[in-house]
Amino acid sequence: xxxxxxxxxxxxxxxxxxxxxxxxxxxxxxxxxxxxxxxxxxxxxxxxxxxxxxxxxxxxxxxxxxxxxxxxxxxxxxxxxxxxxxxxxxxxxxxxxxxxxxxxxxxxxxxxxxxxxxxxxxxxxxxxxxxxxxxxxxxxxxxxxxxxxxxxxxxxxxxxxxxxxxxxxxxxxxxxxxxxxxxxxxxxxxxxxxxxxxxxxxxxxxxxxxxxxx
Amino acid sequence: xxxxxxxxxxxxxxxxxxxxxxxxxxxxxxxxxxxxxxxxxxxxxxxxxxxxxxxxxxxxxxxxxxxxxxxxxxxxxxxxxxxxxxxxxxxxxxxxxxxxxxxxxxxxxxxxxxxxxxxxxxxxxxxxxxxxxxxxxxxxxxxxxxxxxxxxxxxxxxxxxxxxxxxxxxxxxxxxxxxxxxxxxxxxxxxxxxxxxxxxxxxxxxxxxxxxxx
Numbered sequence: 536x537x538x539x540x541x542x543x544x545x546x547x548x549x550x551x552x553x554x555x556x557x558x559x560x561x562x563x564x565x566x567x568x569x570x571x572x573x574x575x576x577x578x579x580x581x582x583x584x585x586x587x588x589x590x591x592x593x594x595x596x597x598x599x600x601x602x603x604x605x606x607x608x609x610x611x612x613x614x615x616x617x618x619x620x621x622x623x624x625x626x627x628x629x630x631x632x633x634x635x636x637x638x639x640x641x642x643x644x645x646x647x648x649x650x651x652x653x654x655x656x657x658x659x660x661x662x663x664x665x666x667x668x669x670x671x672x673x674x675x676x677x678x679x680x681x682x683x684x685x686x687x688x689x690x691x692x693x694x695x696x697x698x699x700x701x702x703x704x705x706x707x708x709x710x711x712x713x714x715x716x717x718x719x720x721x722x723x724x725x726x727x728x729x730x731x732x733x734x735x736x737x738x739x740x741x742x743x744x745x746x747x748x749x
Numbered sequence: 750x751x752x753x754x755x756x757x758x759x760x761x762x763x764x765x766x767x768x769x770x771x772x773x774x775x776x777x778x779x780x781x782x783x784x785x786x787x788x789x790x791x792x793x794x795x796x797x798x799x800x801x802x803x804x805x806x807x808x809x810x811x812x813x814x815x816x817x818x819x820x821x822x823x824x825x826x827x828x829x830x831x832x833x834x835x836x837x838x839x840x841x842x843x844x845x846x847x848x849x850x851x852x853x854x855x856x857x858x859x860x861x862x863x864x865x866x867x868x869x870x871x872x873x874x875x876x877x878x879x880x881x882x883x884x885x886x887x888x889x890x891x892x893x894x895x896x897x898x899x900x901x902x903x904x905x906x907x908x909x910x911x912x913x914x915x916x917x918x919x920x921x922x923x924x925x926x927x928x929x930x931x932x933x934x935x936x937x938x939x940x941x942x943x944x945x946x947x948x949x950x951x952x953x954x955x956x957x958x959x960x961x962x963x
Contacts, residue, residue, distance in 0.1 A: 546948065547949065549948060551928075551945070554904055558928075617951065617955070628851040631849065632849055635842070636843055691772060714769070723949070730768065731764045734828075
């Protein structure tokens with residue numbers, strides 16, 4: 536899947552490069568080679584060169600990449616520094632965890648309000664963010680500029696909530712519900728599948744245990 | 750990457766099939782076709798048949814899958830019902846969110862203790878789970894049976910913490926730090942890359958905005 540001329544897999548690796556560059560000492564003129572980056576991140580050198588060539592011309596043969604330039608190019612490409620206003624739908628355990636997690640602001644995500652249908656939650660605030668009734672969502676989206684929706688509702692409610700977000704003009708949705716959702720062209724639904732990660736870990740342990748027994 | 754005869758990609762899809770089956774009414778003898786599953790989950794029918802054939806013989810030509818049998822086979826395969834004891838390392842915002850999130854228990858994950866180096870946190874409890882000093886980790890792992898480690902530390906500390914977990918006998922690690930880590934064969938490090946998801950959403954919005962301007 537291509538997104539504006541860059542592959543989704545390359546795009547997914549870019550934040551890793553940026554995090555690595557941010558971890559390096561930066562005295563103004565330092566350089567780093569593709570092979571150093573590749574070995575630090577467990578990637579192939581050819582892949583690193585190809586990925587970085589898509590976003591930067593900071594690499595020079597036999598010299599490597601200027602750390603400051605490459606970092607600046609990656610930040611500009613990824614839209615670091617731009618702020619995206621988001622709403623969260625579904626204030627259960629996961630929703631609460633996401634609301635309380637302060638780290639998203641580092642990536643330009645500002646959660647401005649949360650929505651739930653449970654009347655006991657409506658009117659409360661979590662980490663300074665108001666919890667509003669799900670019925671207020673359409674009016675809120677008409678009134679406020681919101682570009683990202685975060686879905687932390689049960690799977691059975693996810694498509695309905697997604698539709699409400701899309702009708703309200705939201706173009707990018709981060710879906711934590713364990714279901715596949717359908718959306719029109721131009722709307723990105725990015726699924727975060729923590730259950731799958733846990734299943735992989737659990738299955739790995741089962742296989743390792745069986746090895747120990749034989 | 751193959752894991753015990755099944756591909757990692759198939760394995761990652763299995764929890765999605767299971768969540769879908771759990772959402773269906775189950776009156777004891779109901780069936781569901783591969784094409785229904787495929788269209789509900791946005792997958793190809795051939796892929797669904799292939800994935801499910803790897804874990805179950807519940808499918809019959811022209812009849813489909815017995816919902817109860819397929820569900821039972823998936824649960825057994827994924828080790829649902831087995832409990833895995835875990836420790837969490839790094840009690841920052843993300844660590845706190847993970848400790849407070851009650852939903853992991855549904856997937857058999859029991860976080861039994863958390864570890865941090867900040868002395869202000871040591872001795873406190875989060876959602877009933879004790880926060881211990883990172884220096885106590887090796888002794889804790891010698892004493893207690895722990896199979897999963899969860900890393901929620903900054904990238905710069907992640908490899909050191911991973912090494913301590915591995916030395917303590919942990920075979921499966923869920924890494925939330927935005928770095929690639931190296932581990933010996935037999936140890937699975939599953940990376941959860943929320944920053945990458947956010948970067949994809951942010952980039953998508955940038956591209957869509959540029960379209961609107963032209």
